[in-house]
Amino acid sequence: MDEQDLRERVNAKIFPHPLNAWYAAGWDWEVNRKQILARTIAGRPMAFYRTEAGRPVALADACWHRLAPLSMGTLVGAEEIQCPYHGLRYNASGRCTRLPAQETLNPSASVPSFPIVERYRYVWVWPGDPTLADPSTIPDMHQLDDPEWAGDGLTIEAACNYQLILDNLMDLTHEEFVHGSSLGQDELSQSEFSTRLESDNHVSVTRWMIDVKPPAFWAKNMRDLDPDFDGRVDRWQIIHYYAPSTICIDVGVAPTGTGAPEGDRSKGVNGYVMNTITPDTERTSHYFWAFMRNYRLDSQKITTELRNGVRGVFGEDEAMLKAQQRAIDANPDYAFYSLNIDAGGIWVRRILDRMLQAEGRLGDSSPTVPSDARALTDAARDPNGPVADAGERSAR
Amino acid sequence: MTNTARLDWRRCRVVESELVADRVRRITIERPAPLGRAAEPGSHIDVRVSLSAEGSSDVRSYSVVESDAAGHRLTITVLLVAHSRGGSAFMHRLAVGDTIEATRPLQDFPLVPGADRHVLLAGGIGVTALVGMGRALARLGGDYRIVYVGRSRSVMAYADLLASEHGERLATHIDADGTALDVDGLVAGIAAEPGRTELLMCGPVRLMDAVRRAWLHAGLSPTDLRFETFGNSGWFDAESFEVSIPELGITTTVSADQTMLDALTAAGAELMWDCRKGECGLCVMAVSQLSGKLDHRDVFLSDRQKAADDQACTCVTRVVAAGADRGRITLHTR
Ligand code: FES
Ligand code: FES
Ligand SMILES: [Fe+2]
Numbered sequence: 001m002d003e004q005d006l007r008e009r010v011n012a013k014i015f016p017h018p019l020n021a022w023y024a025a026g027w028d029w030e031v032n033r034k035q036i037l038a039r040t041i042a043g044r045p046m047a048f049y050r051t052e053a054g055r056p057v058a059l060a061d062a063c064w065h066r067l068a069p070l071s072m073g074t075l076v077g078a079e080e081i082q083c084p085y086h087g088l089r090y091n092a093s094g095r096c097t098r099l100p101a102q103e104t105l106n107p108s109a110s111v112p113s114f115p116i117v118e119r120y121r122y123v124w125v126w127p128g129d130p131t132l133a134d135p136s137t138i139p140d141m142h143q144l145d146d147p148e149w150a151g152d153g154l155t156i157e158a159a160c161n162y163q164l165i166l167d168n169l170m171d172l173t174h175e176e177f178v179h180g181s182s183l184g185q186d187e188l189s190q191s192e193f194s195t196r197l198e199s200d201n202h203v204s205v206t207r208w209m210i211d212v213k214p215p216a217f218w219a220k221n222m223r224d225l226d227p228d229f230d231g232r233v234d235r236w237q238i239i240h241y242y243a244p245s246t247i248c249i250d251v252g253v254a255p256t257g258t259g260a261p262e263g264d265r266s267k268g269v270n271g272y273v274m275n276t277i278t279p280d281t282e283r284t285s286h287y288f289w290a291f292m293r294n295y296r297l298d299s300q301k302i303t304t305e306l307r308n309g310v311r312g313v314f315g316e317d318e319a320m321l322k323a324q325q326r327a328i329d330a331n332p333d334y335a336f337y338s339l340n341i342d343a344g345g346i347w348v349r350r351i352l353d354r355m356l357q358a359e360g361r362l363g364d365s366s367p368t369v370p371s372d373a374r375a376l377t378d379a380a381r382d383p384n385g386p387v388a389d390a391g392e393r394s395a396r
Numbered sequence: 397m398t399n400t401a402r403l404d405w406r407r408c409r410v411v412e413s414e415l416v417a418d419r420v421r422r423i424t425i426e427r428p429a430p431l432g433r434a435a436e437p438g439s440h441i442d443v444r445v446s447l448s449a450e451g452s453s454d455v456r457s458y459s460v461v462e463s464d465a466a467g468h469r470l471t472i473t474v475l476l477v478a479h480s481r482g483g484s485a486f487m488h489r490l491a492v493g494d495t496i497e498a499t500r501p502l503q504d505f506p507l508v509p510g511a512d513r514h515v516l517l518a519g520g521i522g523v524t525a526l527v528g529m530g531r532a533l534a535r536l537g538g539d540y541r542i543v544y545v546g547r548s549r550s551v552m553a554y555a556d557l558l559a560s561e562h563g564e565r566l567a568t569h570i571d572a573d574g575t576a577l578d579v580d581g582l583v584a585g586i587a588a589e590p591g592r593t594e595l596l597m598c599g600p601v602r603l604m605d606a607v608r609r610a611w612l613h614a615g616l617s618p619t620d621l622r623f624e625t626f627g628n629s630g631w632f633d634a635e636s637f638e639v640s641i642p643e644l645g646i647t648t649t650v651s652a653d654q655t656m657l658d659a660l661t662a663a664g665a666e667l668m669w670d671c672r673k674g675e676c677g678l679c680v681m682a683v684s685q686l687s688g689k690l691d692h693r694d695v696f697l698s699d700r701q702k703a704a705d706d707q708a709c710t711c712v713t714r715v716v717a718a719g720a721d722r723g724r725i726t727l728h729t730r
Contacts (some may be wrong), residue, residue: 054589057510079592093510093594097619103698105619113510114537130509131437131532193465360432360466 010349011336013328015163017042017279018047018355019128021244022117022138024288031056031123036081038071039286042127042279046114047071051079056172057092058114058125064088064096070111120144122276122288130357143292150297152307153290155276158163160325162245163349165277168317169247170205172237178316182217182309184207187235195343201243201351205344209235211256217309218253221269224302225295232256233268239344243351247271254330270294273310284324289314294326335396351385398467403442404500410490411469418555420521421488422461424469425498431467435460435501437528438596438624441470444497445486456483456498459525459598459624460501461554467501475521505596505624507532512591514540517582519599520547523554525624526598530562541565543582544605548572561665577604583610596622630691630714637688637715637723641665642680644729650714656725657710667710667729674712679728683708688715688723 025041025048026033037048038061047070061069069084076082079092088109089098096109115126115133120141126133142148158165168174176184176280192329193207214222214233221227233253240248254260254268271293278286296302317349338346401453412424439460446453446635456473474487490496507529514533516526524543533540542562547554549570549676558566558682569577586593595611597604604623611621640647648663650656657669657679669679674694683690694709701707706729715723 053512055512080694091510091592091617091619095508095510095594095619095622097617102677103701104696107695108504108675110506110508113508115509129433129436130536131434131507131510131528132535132707134535135537195617 006350006353009353011338012163012347012349013336014161014282015349015352016356016361018244018352018359018361020126020132020359021128022124022126022133022135023245023278024122024286025058025116025125025278026123026286028121028123029148030116033075036071036073037077038069040280041125041286043281044114044127045069046071046125046127047081048116048123048125049075049081051092053078055079055092056118056123057081057115058116058123059090059092059094060112060114062111064090064109064111096192106151117306121290139246139276141246141274143248144274144290148297149272149292149294150299150303151290151292152303153270153288154307154311156287156314157280158277158285158287158291158318158321159283160285160321161226161283162277162279162322163352164321165275165317166241166245166247166348167289167342167345168321169249169275170203170239170241170348171341172207172239172249173341174317174320178315178320182313183213183215185215187212189341195347197347198240200354203239203241203344203347203351205237205239208261210261214253215300217313218269221271221293221306221308222253222255222298225269229255234258234260236260241344241348241351244355245278246276247273248275266392269308282328286315287318304336402500403502405444405497406500407495408498408566410492410494410496412471413490413492413494416473418548418550420473420551420553421476422471422473422553423487423490424471425496426469426501427467427498431500433467434465435463435467435470436503436508437532438505438525439501439503440505440525440624441472441501442499443487445483447482447486450568454483456487461524461527462674463501463528470498470501473521473524475551484730497552505622506600507596509536509538511594511620512523512539513589513593514538515582515586515593515595516542517545517595517597517599517603518542519545519597519603520551520555521553522598522600523552523558524598525573526596527554527557529596530558534561534565541567543567543569543577545569545577545599577603579606580610583607583614583616587614587616592620594620594622598624630693632689632691632714632716634714634725636717637717637725639715639725639727641727641729655711656685656708656713656715660710669711672711674709677709679710680707680730681710682706682730683725683726685726686715687721688718690714690725691716693714 003010017105019042019121023041030037031048031050033050046058048058050056057366061071063070063083065088068083070081070083073082076351080089084091087100090111091097094111094113117124117135119138123142124138173189191209195205198204211232212235234256235253240249252268252270254265258267260268271291274290276288278288291306297332297361406428408425408427411426414422416422440457441453442457444453445456460470461473462471474484476488477484516529518526530542535571569575634652638649644665646663646665648659650659670676677696690705691714693712696709715725716724
């Protein structure tokens with residue numbers, strides 16, 4: 001019975017998201033003092049800005065008074081934000097510092113402030129219980145700002161549940177069909193792959209294609225390294241998932257027979273596809289990606305070409321994911337089925353399920369996945385509920 | 397943190413009751429239904445205590461020192477107060493298996509990220525509100541310090557725990573050892589540091605008053621000084637007094653266990669109010685006559701406004717007699 005419950009939860013079409021987790025809220029440059037950034041992270045509207053000293057700040061994007069969005073307000077002083085409506089001011093802790101129409105400050109006046117950390121060119125925010133936030137659990141995306149690597153990326157506002165993107169990245173056999181002109185080749189589906197649960201928050205999927213003709217994208221990259229190259233390659237894809245929603249894919253090719261499968265990649269080209277997906281609503285996601293490479297680091301031309309190339313490839317994924325989400329919503333009575341190629345994605349789903357359980361979001365009392373995942377999310381967000389019986393008081 | 401919490405009184409079972417320091421008892425209760433998440437640092441529960449001498453009961457607030465992940469088992473720590481009305485004595489008599497009535501964890505003293513630096517100042521048993529905050533700050537890896545003040549080491553129940561969890565970040569000051577805290581020095585040090593320091597304190601009123609004076613004197617922002625006052629009791633004991641609103645033709649008596657607002661409402665006045673705890677200022681009325689002293693118990697009016705005694709928050713403010721006559725106040729709608 002328990003196994004059946006787990007199977008149902010893990011195959012959810014709209015997957016709930018953990019709240020006690022670090023999510024990328026934006027690129028470092030998006031959080032600044034020029035324009036307050038309004039962005040919903042894991043279902044919570046937030047306002048992002050920086051203090052004069054350069055520290056990023058994340059506050060709930062709703063004023064304590066009448067819930068006007070603070071992101072429409074203005075920055076004042078070293079670290080304060082002023083509500084656009086009646087001018088209440090809050091500091092970076094979300095505590096009110098000014099109530100224009102009275103001589104005192106109401107000690108309850110505050111908006112939630114979220115733990116926030118800048119790392120690997122992203123600003124990471126913790127939407128859940130702030131007292132559990134531990135920055136050492138931010139997923140490793142060091143290639144983004146490591147001098148051994150060069151590259152750049154973009155953001156996709158994807159019209160789908162975040163888990164569909166994780167599914168997509170954990171199984172690259174779709175390259176043959178979705179990315180036929182750039183990355184696809186028959187050997188993708190035909191080659192053996194291995195899936196491993198590396199730790200309780202890390203899954204890897206490894207696939208090698210030995211002695212194959214490089215697809216267009218990789219043939220170009222090999223020629224960037226060696227203009228005369230025109231041969232067969234050994235190609236690898238090693239997918240690393242880090243909970244809750246980061247996937248770094250070690251990809252590359254090397255001339256066949258030069259020892260790449262044995263560990264000597266020196267004759268080849270290596271890339272890292274950095275992906276971190278932040279749930280926005282149940283059916284929309286912020287998808288931050290970058291392509292990093294370890295060769296010809298100083299060529300901005302190659303950086304731009306690769307970014308544009310990957311943008312084209314990911315545009316194909318985006319269109320598929322959006323269409324898939326539409327079909328899911330249009331067919332509420334149909335379930336997901338799984339194939340052997342889904343092993344990676346299912347490990348991810350199991351890890352997420354465990355995180356949700358730890359947050360008490362999938363209690364024993366409701367062993368099956370609710371048909372309305374929003375109910376689940378909201379219940380978890382505010383376990384107190386918006387009730388207002390007699391004998392209550394407001395605790396802030 | 398920012399939420400509307402039901403008080404949610406439940407009968408809870410005592411599952412642990414242990415003397416952990418001189419006159420300091422640690423009590424763990426189990427709520428019949430788990431909360432679904434851990435009680436937050438800074439939260440407290442209200443407990444109904446029976447006052448043996450008077451045969452009556454009253455409510456006391458205790459900070460939650462520890463909570464399991466489900467908010468099912470909550471640990472509080474109670475100091476036995478020598479000359480209390482018996483609330484702490486009642487708590488100290490609790491044994492495993494007893495049941496008490498308690499609310500769910502209530503949050504009026506949240507720890508939030510965002511300051512450049514945090515200082516936690518614990519005086520005596522006030523440390524209970526700050527143990528969990530220290531842990532959260534350590535996890536977040538921010539810049540923080542803990543200052544733990546006590547009369548003598550024997551009553552400082554959490555000295556060893558804090559030392560092991562925070563090492564160098566903990567400074568302990570013990571009156572009996574001649575290492576009493578220099579409040580002005582502490583505050584001056586904070587004022588001299590760059591950036592913004594938030595100080596969260598819990599302890600005896602005298603200590604908190606001294607810190608508040610030094611804080612404002614140093615020109616630090618009142619927003620950055622956070623403290624918990626369990627129920628804003630006034631300067632004087634509550635007593636009954638008379639209130640009238642001439643334009644409504646109302647004169648009535650406010651009993652000792654009733655608010656002025658409730659008495660006036662019961663007498664038929666339709667008045668404006670919202671928070672009913674002295675914060676919002678919606679219940680303020682003009683005072684035209686007063687015999688006796690006004691015990692302003694709100695945080696809405698400033699000291700300047702309170703000193704003028706010409707307005708009052710009817711939800712919390714009381715009148716106390718100055719001489720033999722009962723206190724009396726005349727109000728006007730504004
Ligand atoms: S809604 Fe923000 S000040 Fe009124
Ligand atoms: S009702 Fe809010 S101060 Fe009296
Ligand atoms: Fe793809």
